[in-house]
Amino acid sequence: MTQSKIAVVGAGTMGAGIASVFAALGWQVALYSRSQTTLDTARTIVEAGAGNAAAHVLYTTSLQACLENADVVSENLAENPELKKTVLREVEQQVPPACLLSTNTSSVPITQLATALRCPQRLIGIHWFNPPQVMPLVEIVLGEATADDVVAQAQALAKAAGKASIIVRQDCPGFVVNRLQYAMLREALFLVEQGVASMADVDLAVESTLAPRWSACGPLRLMDMAGLDTVKNVSAILMPALSNATDIPALVTQRVAEGALGTKTGRGFYPWTEESAASARSRRDQMVTHARKVASHD
Ligand SMILES: NC(=O)c1ccc[n+]([C@@H]2O[C@H](COP(=O)([O-])OP(=O)(O)OC[C@H]3O[C@@H](n4cnc5c(N)ncnc54)[C@H](O)[C@@H]3O)[C@@H](O)[C@H]2O)c1
Missing domain, CATH: 1.10.1040.10 (N-(1-d-carboxylethyl)-l-norvaline Dehydrogenase; domain 2)
Structure with a gap:
């Protein structure tokens, strides 16, 4: 897939990361969120990841503006099936027929989300890992109706993004990873x-x-x-x-009830400061990058 326009719908952790990947590759990128505050945070992330190329990214609270002339859509809204279905329905109506429609859901079956579309064969899961700028692989998840040419397009997109891909042939909760x-x-x-x-x-x-x-x-x-x-x-x-x-682990439920959600609240299983959380993230990214470098020299 040559440089095209990607519309990234949802500008949280994953949306901002995916926008950053494609901006760095020189793609035309439009990033949508309903909230300007989320877009402002996303802008900081994209600028850190894509340098000068980030200047060409469109940050918008208008879904229509985001989708205009899109060749690819990556849906990155919160993990709520009804929200995703409502927005995907709207997306399908606004993009050209050749546009690749992908969702980054981590757990909702693609077949379930595809029921919102007039052409369910158009939807495919392209499941990225956090942070998308660093992680070397995506899972390509087929819904029951996903068309073969859509799978081929998704594989080409992954390749263009410099990612390896695996195919998840059965739409099961949690996919493979x-x-x-x-x-x-x-x-x-x-x-x-x-x-x-x-x-x-x-x-x-x-x-x-x-x-x-x-x-x-x-x-x-x-x-x-x-x-x-x-x-x-x-x-x-x-x-x-x-x-x-098969229950949610009690150690997790207890902490969530106490508001101890991990790095984002300053306490999870461990206590966190902003500095220690940033240092843990940086160490994680360095280790993944190092492992990739070693693997590419094999
Ligand atoms: N965080 C991860 O590690 C990770 C990894 C792979 C896939 N995912 C998947 O990616 C998707 C996004 O996850 P995230 O971690 O970026 O979440 P996030 O909470 O950081 O971002 C969610 C986005 O959805 C928007 N949103 C929430 N409710 C909305 C509503 N009612 N209407 C319109 N917009 C709304 C928010 O403004 C935000 O832009 C989810 O489906 C998640 O399962 C997450």
Whole structure:
């Protein structure tokens, strides 16, 4: 896909990041939010990520102005199915038939959102990761009706953005990455709850063992390297011992009830200051960038 116009609908964390990616590539970018304050914050993020190219971005509280002549739409509104459906319906009416319609939903089935459209085959999930400027992959999620040429367009878009992509063929909650991630988060909370290890030690264990190894080989390759006979023997003992809880983890619910939401409120599982949160984000981005550099020299 050559340089085109992308309309980014929703200017929060993800919308601003995606706008920044395409602005840096020299695309025409229009960013919509209903709130001027959100747009002002987004402008700071885009300027930090895209440098001089950010000067050409249109920041607008008019959905119509955002969508004008768009070749691609990336919907990044809050994770509320009814809100997304209402806005996607409007988007479909305002963009040309060839425009690629994508949503960045993390959990709502594409098939469900597509019911809002006259042509459900036009909608596809392009699921980015935070921060989009740094993370090297997107998940391309097919709804039941998504057309083959729309999948090809989404793959071309990912490539143009310099991202690898995986195809999620079945529209299941959490797609691939969040399913894997939440399986791990559930077990991490279970270990803490059961008193097996402290929060800090669980974090250190992952940061020092699983995380770096996983950046070199994914779980299936990893099992081959461990030996499937060993995996079989360990599974016999371990599988029945792992958490299979289906409720929202109590450690999370309690903190949310107390307003302890993490870095954004100054307290979550750990206490945070603005400085320590910024330093944690910067360390995360540096580590991801470093891992990508190493991988590209393999
Ligand atoms: N944050 C992440 O790590 C992440 C990663 C991948 C995908 N996503 C998905 O991306 C989407 C956006 O997430 P985010 O983290 O950027 O959220 P956010 O809260 O930072 O931004 C949401 C945007 O929606 C707008 N909005 C909220 N209610 C609205 C309404 N009633 N009418 C019009 N606009 C409204 C807000 O003004 C804001 O621009 C969600 O679907 C989320 O699941 C998030």
